Amino acid sequence: MTRRAALVFLGVAAAVIGACGGGSDDEKSEAGGTEAPAGPKIDVVGKEFSYDPDKLTLKAGEGSTIVLRNTGSIEHDITVDGAKFKLTVPGNNERQKVLKVDKPGTYEFYCSLPGHKSAGMKGELTVT
Ligand SMILES: [Cu+2]
Numbered sequence: 258m259t260r261r262a263a264l265v266f267l268g269v270a271a272a273v274i275g276a277c278g279g280g281s282d283d284e285k286s287e288a289g290g291t292e293a294p295a296g297p298k299i300d301v302v303g304k305e306f307s308y309d310p311d312k313l314t315l316k317a318g319e320g321s322t323i324v325l326r327n328t329g330s331i332e333h334d335i336t337v338d339g340a341k342f343k344l345t346v347p348g349n350n351e352r353q354k355v356l357k358v359d360k361p362g363t364y365e366f367y368c369s370l371p372g373h374k375s376a377g378m379k380g381e382l383t384v385t
Pocket residue numbers: 332333334368369370373378
């Protein structure tokens with residue numbers, strides 16, 4: 258379905274470029290893919306009330322896929338305020354989301370459910 262849409266899009270783009278008589282849009286269309294950046298995969302296990310590991314590192318400006326495996330019985334999340342990032346996972350489930358932080362520094366990540374952070378669900382995110 259999406260592949261077909263992409264092919265149709267390419268066909269239209271080629272027609273437009275052809276009509277303009279220029280090939281300068283070639284690079285643009287190549288870089289304009291809608292695929293989310295996957296980058297390195299970072300596995301985190303969360304449960305009541307901790308993360309393992311509780312220290313994460315990623316590169317500034319580069320998307321990393323955070324995979325949160327919640328081995329607890331209730332919902333947990335990973336929230337990073339400075340990056341507008343929140344990944345919520347129901348109990349005994351696994352979800353993933355791309356995290357990209359543009360500014361190097363040290364950030365805190367934590368579970369935003371009431372009481373969880375103070376119970377220990379927090380960690381440190383280092384962006385280099
Ligand atoms: Cu939690």
